[in-house]
Amino acid sequence: MKVTWDIFCTVVDNYGDIGVTWRLARQLAAEHNLAVRLWVDDLGAFVRLCPSAAAAAPMQWQQGVEVRQWPAQWPAEAVGQVVIGAFACQLPHGLEQAMAAQPAPPLWLNLDYLSAEPWVEGCHGLPSPQANGLRKMFFFPGFTERTGGLLREASLLARREAFDAEARNGFLLALGVEVEAGARLISLFAYENPQLGSWLDALAVDPCPTHLLVPHGRILGDLGHWLGEAQLAVGAVHRRGALTVQVLPFVSQDDYDRLLWCCDFNAVRGEDSFVRAQWAGAPLLWHIYIQEENAHWEKLEAFLALYRQGLSEAAGHALTGLWRAWNMDRPMAEAWQALQPHWQEISAHARHWRAAQAAQPDLATKLVQFYRNSL
Incomplete structure (x- = not known):
């Protein structure tokens, strides 16, 4: 069974948020043999980057990635082994409770914004304990070895x-x-x-x-x-x-x-x-x-x-x-x-x-x- 990764993206402004998460989702599926679900709150913005996509489809497959409409409340389905909230977005209502109810809680990552500031190296990979017993880990992209690196497909x-x-x-x-x-x-x-x-x-x-x-x-x-x-x-x-x-x-x-x-x-x-x-x-x-x-x-x-x-x-x-x-x-x-x-x-x-x-x-x-x- 493939490991499932859930990636959540709120389109705040322009196309940077969805641009980063869409590239990441494709690469994780294509190069690391993962089952990736990309949850997006604005599929209209997604269509601009992926013209073959449908803006009104609650679920669709695009380039090996399951693309889902952001739910108002977490549906009654299994949570992935990894949950990524991109750029500190608030996860769908009920998802944290579903994560905490798992026998083995998923790895919860906050994929943060890219920065070259020196403090990023010290914060990359640190945990943030939550009131419900879960731990959210901070993952910082960056330009040095002590950060999370940059998006780059193997063939790029x-x-x-x-x-x-x-x-x-x-x-x-x-x-x-x-x-x-x-x-x-x-x-x-x-x-x-x-x-x-x-x-x-x-x-x-x-x-x-x-x-x-x-x-x-x-x-x-x-x-x-x-x-x-x-x-x-x-x-x-x-x-x-x-x-x-x-x-x-x-x-x-x-x-x-x-x-x-x-x-x-x-x-x-x-x-x-x-x-x-x-x-x-x-x-x-x-x-x-x-x-x-x-x-x-x-x-x-x-x-x-x-x-x-x-x-x-x-x-x-x-x-x-x-x-x-x-x-x-x-x-x-x-x-x-x-x-x-x-x-x-x-x-x-x-x-x-x-x-x-x-x-x-x-x-x-x-x-x-x-x-x-x-x-």
């Missing part, structure tokens, strides 16, 4: 390596993208940002032509304001100076990976696309999820302190300046121009960082090992 880097120029051209043509010779290809997936205009102004006058690919999302309002267009249709192409802007449809996770592989620079947001851009091995710009009282700045600085190790002082300063400008509402033009002399160095650094992260066990593997050690 091999597929990335096999994605050659011919595959790249075919993928872009299927999206209706034709890039002029010598143009730099950039992807942009971000939250609303008032500094978008200053960055686009810089790209428009840059000596190097740029083709900017913008998947459908929240940044389109700011992009339309800069272009003077109230509505930006998918597939529309706009040109201003050296800059070509093209709006893409919202694509599946696998196609988004390929889009990142195609590009010379990737501006990403949140958690899921942030990690996938690192596996793409190209320079990137992270738009971190905004928190009250700018608490997200500490997380940004913690990652920058880690990521810039190995860069020259000048390149590290330029990269840090760009990320701070994008996330702290500062003009982007000067920061973008300051990065250009270091392009080759930051490109090589992105590949070195990918290799260093790939040398560590991935998140799914560490979760499975954590479960085995708990038996």
Whole structure:
């Protein structure tokens, strides 16, 4: 009998929560021979990432995973041997009682948000005793050996390596993208940002032509304001100076990976696309999820302190300046121009960082090992 894992996801905002849990569920089922049930409270968001799914189905099978509609109350069925509450979500009513009633209570894990902050290493794997006698364990993804690692399928880097120029051209043509010779290809997936205009102004006058690919999302309002267009249709192409802007449809996770592989620079947001851009091995710009009282700045600085190790002082300063400008509402033009002399160095650094992260066990593997050690 396969071991059953129940993963619970509340879609709070955007697609980061469901993006992470859907990738994790697929990998646990495909690579670790587990029976995985993914419980989602907003199947409409799930369909955006998995177009073959049905938004109204209370139960369906997708890519080896049993996807279930989040129940108002836990149904009368067996609890899995592992229960994961993603990102501190509240479990369905009655589930904790069902867990406590088991002869051998399941391993209860809180899969937390990704962070490079130093305190994460000390909290990873710690228990939190509950009033009902259960123990909830904290599991932190991260970038160091003493954390839970990053999501990475076993075949990911091999597929990335096999994605050659011919595959790249075919993928872009299927999206209706034709890039002029010598143009730099950039992807942009971000939250609303008032500094978008200053960055686009810089790209428009840059000596190097740029083709900017913008998947459908929240940044389109700011992009339309800069272009003077109230509505930006998918597939529309706009040109201003050296800059070509093209709006893409919202694509599946696998196609988004390929889009990142195609590009010379990737501006990403949140958690899921942030990690996938690192596996793409190209320079990137992270738009971190905004928190009250700018608490997200500490997380940004913690990652920058880690990521810039190995860069020259000048390149590290330029990269840090760009990320701070994008996330702290500062003009982007000067920061973008300051990065250009270091392009080759930051490109090589992105590949070195990918290799260093790939040398560590991935998140799914560490979760499975954590479960085995708990038996």
